[in-house]
Amino acid sequence: MSIYKELKEQAWLANLELPKRGLVIYTFGNVSAFDKNRGVFAIKPSGIDYDKLSVDDMVVVDLDNNTVEGTLRYSSDTKTHSVLYKNFPDIKGIVHTHSTYSVAWAQACRSIPVYGTTHADHLADDIPCTPVIDKVSVQGNYEDETGKLIVKTFEKQNLSYNKIQMVLVARHGPFTWGETPEKAVYNSVILEELAKMAQLTENIQNNVTRLEDWIITKHYERKHGKNAYYGQNGSIEKGGI
Amino acid sequence: MSIYKELKEQAWLANLELPKRGLVIYTFGNVSAFDKNRGVFAIKPSGIDYDKLSVDDMVVVDLDNNTVEGTLRYSSDTKTHSVLYKNFPDIKGIVHTHSTYSVAWAQACRSIPVYGTTHADHLADDIPCTPVIDKVSVQGNYEDETGKLIVKTFEKQNLSYNKIQMVLVARHGPFTWGETPEKAVYNSVILEELAKMAQLTENIQNNVTRLEDWIITKHYERKHGKNAYYGQNGSIEKGGI
Amino acid sequence: MSIYKELKEQAWLANLELPKRGLVIYTFGNVSAFDKNRGVFAIKPSGIDYDKLSVDDMVVVDLDNNTVEGTLRYSSDTKTHSVLYKNFPDIKGIVHTHSTYSVAWAQACRSIPVYGTTHADHLADDIPCTPVIDKVSVQGNYEDETGKLIVKTFEKQNLSYNKIQMVLVARHGPFTWGETPEKAVYNSVILEELAKMAQLTENIQNNVTRLEDWIITKHYERKHGKNAYYGQNGSIEKGGI
């Protein structure tokens, strides 16, 4: 029996959550689950519909993008996942979708401003949008470069990938991650909801200003700070409201 | 057996209504049910998903925010509920959600104008949006101050909390209340629908004016006035259309 | 056994279709079914939720607004229905809802322009919006005056109620009718869809012009004209696409 059975099951279940949460149609997304000790991750195979996906279809890949187990071709976004696992050492799950409102912001090449406490409950910064990827990178090792673009965006803007577990790749769409694949999926759902709220807010009123700093800090800290008082003691998941 | 059994069940059922009505995802909301004689209310525990919520998870709290029964930590918004129960003596249920369209108006820091009879069927005034909470209040006893901000907004604008059973906290989201927890949930659903209708109305036409006064009065009075003729005789609930 | 049994059942079934089609929440609407020979119609009682509505709850009313059968108070919009049955002699069903997009146009006090063939498949004119009802009419016999406002709007603009089976009452919402209650419900669904399409069309492009006349005529005539070739021979219902 495969030593990756549990990892593949974790990735498979997280993938099935995407259509259930309304984040994908057809094959519009993929989730991977990372095993840090073994240095491999399990990821959705390319172009397989979610309703035909079995746990054995999951492909196990190492950080050099070699298939370690599995007979199917891995997701075409696999190299982006590898780059993120290599550069964001604390994460154990990554999600990529083409969810509607998140894509709209990515297509508009805009970061999503913090407009309210729903956003600040989850992160204390705008949700960053990368610059548009340049021609050389696209014609080279494209998916690898996409990962590097995300990493560079975080470095240049001095952002913490632990605090900001989501990004919009300009002209493309959202990537999210987390301490577990389930948390990464949770972050994708949250991002889509924040994207919709922000769009509606701007559509109501043209010149909305960013949320006041003191509110941002308060809402972020009451959930994620040293003295957080949201949720039950010892609860790992502090993403709610 | 707990003397709060009935109260907890009432709060629990009202909480379960939130995801059913599409008002919340994950843990984005909470309902409380008030027992006036005993001076306590039952409220959702913090950070627990609705689909894992049992009636015994409900926390019973007094108006000084002491836990009277229950082992879980109460909702992080509990102090806002207390302030409202203390200052709005006729209410017996409070709901807080982050429903999408209501949050959009709150994030835009705008009261929702009465644009039509659907709104006037429920209240004869704009749905008030509080000012943005100041820095000192946020850094102090935040959730308590949030409740006071709501109360102050009603006092300053001379609004009746019995007639206007809903408010937008600027940059945050909606709170609604009512004579029962069920009515408070009903008011949250209505608020979300009125918020969506008002947004669409403005998106169609830039300079919409407020509903004519005589229509507001008529629609409000035919349901809530002395000579109301909507609904069946003796029906307590007069919220419909 | 009641001689109105069939009429009440027809009204009841048509009322149940409203929540199924997503046109109403709670008690936001009503349908009536007309028996021309007896000069009475069956209508939803006021303020009763759709999921608690039984066929025996239906109220039978004559054209002078007297209850002929039934123990509940009839819908508060009943007098508007009477006026329409009296003035539009060919119709046998009327629907009133507060469906979201239709209300948005009504609240914006705008007729819905014919922007495409989906609209022209159903009617060859803009969907008329009445003027805002005046103060005297509102303070008088309000629901009766609402009906008269609809009738006057059709007279003044020389519109055919047989061809245009729907109207927006300004600041209020849609009324639709038809040769049967089922057709009237169908018209409410169509109106809501046309309202949404028109709003999206305007949101994409600011200065949309009305559909070209020759297309309007063609699409309307191929379904409703003398030489109509849509649908099966002898099919009564020609509302589709």
Added chain:
Amino acid sequence: MSIYKELKEQAWLANLELPKRGLVIYTFGNVSAFDKNRGVFAIKPSGIDYDKLSVDDMVVVDLDNNTVEGTLRYSSDTKTHSVLYKNFPDIKGIVHTHSTYSVAWAQACRSIPVYGTTHADHLADDIPCTPVIDKVSVQGNYEDETGKLIVKTFEKQNLSYNKIQMVLVARHGPFTWGETPEKAVYNSVILEELAKMAQLTENIQNNVTRLEDWIITKHYERKHGKNAYYGQNGSIEKGGI
């Protein structure tokens, strides 16, 4: 037993997919399946609801629009299908719907610009919108002329119907096609999603520019080019993401 049994079943199943995917209400659409060898296609009958549609209701039609098998009147759009089958020789399925967002773009008389990689994953060009059909064509053989307008639009703009398997008929709505009826339905779902994403993108930001050329090429080629690496080897369907 009918020699067209399989063809009719294929058309029938593809038609049933339309309401399941949320593309149609009532009778707002039709799918046909083409048998190239026999020179006939099976198509939905006119004006029949999807939930009452049986496989035997399908009408088999030749390319001169003669009914070869079936007792019902064929879809009023049948002649448009014939023209497309005659002029686009590689296709074996056609879909016409009035899906909401696609219709909005058609009513605004606008092609849908490539704004992001979701679009470029499926086609490397804007989704073309035909000119508005002229008066003579509408008053003549209208549905035949509609087909010719589509064909002319592709010729004039030098577009490949194999690469661009969708079009908006101005003021009307979308037509899509494909190597199979299932692929044509898939294309209708994709078109509707791209239309929604593009609308939201424009609503966020007024002056969005077209996607950079190098990204368009890359995304299209990684799925559809000679060295495509999306999907499993030998998978016919390469439409995903």
